[in-house]
Amino acid sequence: MTAACSCRSASEAGVSAAARLGVTLGSLLALILAWQVAALLVASPLLPGPPQVVRAMIRASADGELPRNIAITLARVAVSFFLAMAIGSVIGIVLGRSKPLDAVFGPWVLVLLNLPALVIIILCYVWFGLTEAAAITAVAVNKIPNVAVTMREGAAALSRDLDEMARVFAVPRARALRHVVLPQLAPFFTASARSGLALTWKIVLVVELLGRSNGVGFELQTAFQMFDVPMVLAYALAFTAVVQVIEIALIQPLERRANRWRR
Structure with missing residues (x-):
């Protein structure tokens, strides 16, 4: 049965x-x-149809420029994303579990959260130069407050009953973190990861447009200067498709696996 x-x-x-x-x-x-x-x-040439965009995509792929620039941008997205998720998660969990620390440092997170992304990008380029490290730092700093706020809410909403049960049964701290705390934080982590991926790659494009000599953002700037709308759409759609594949193939399965314990 x-x-x-x-x-x-x-x-x-x-x-x-x-x-x-x-x-x-x-x-x-x-x-x-x-x-x-x-x-x-x-x-109008300002609104090309799908066939024109496909032809532009094939033209950009013929010499390897499109896949090469997508790979460069994806590498920047990956490094910035993982840095932001790691640092932001730690900050959020610490603030969510400690009211005194949240009272002191919570306003700092809000200031960074409301600081325009463009300002952070410009400051990083001015302070550190037009380098790869400055680009990665600018993207990560823009994303860290979003992750921290989401994870802080998750940490503050943890079940006190489960915490007390772990203490009563003398569950080791590392084991309690793995089996009690992290499963409850999984929905908040996946939510910040999903929104973070979309935000990160958008900021990366701005960073590349302002201060890098390669990547999708740089190619979009070049196409804009040439008023090549089909090429703009070709790069935009190609990169969006890649990000959607990552969402479907990686983030969604991780989310389902993280939420298996929920009924």
């Missing part, structure tokens, strides 16, 4: 996933169709 229920549940989950995939693909096709219709109605 249990096996039959399990098989039925797996079958229903497979059908549901297939249905969601079908709806997603249908929605994207409808968007592409609407884009093509709009391009035909406008009939």
Whole structure:
């Protein structure tokens, strides 16, 4: 009986996933169709249709420039993202678990959170020069406050009953952190990771546009100077597709695995 229920549940989950995939693909096709219709109605080089953008994408890929610049930008995104997640998570958890520290340093986080990203980028380039380290630092500093605020809320909302249970049963601190604290923080961590990935790559493009000589942001600046709208859209769509693959293939599975303990 249990096996039959399990098989039925797996079958229903497979059908549901297939249905969601079908709806997603249908929605994207409808968007592409609407884009093509709009391009035909406008009939302007400023709004190229999907065929023109695809041709620009093929042209940029022929000499390897598009994949090379995407790889460079992804490397910057990865380093900045992991630095921001690590530092921001530690800060958020510490502030969420300590009211005195939150009272003292919480305003610092809010100041950084509301400081414009462009200001941080400019200051990093002025202070450290137009270097790779300055670019990575600017992106990470922009993202750290967002992670810290999210993780602080998660740490403040931890179940006191579970903490007391761990203390009563004398659970070692490292084991309590792994089996009691971290599972409760998983939804907040995945939420900050999802929003952080989108924010990080957008800031990376601005950093590249202002002070780097390669990457997607630099290529977008070059295409803008040439009024090459198809190339702008080609790079934008190609990089967005790569980030979506990362979201679907990495972040969503990690989120499901982290939330397995929830009923």
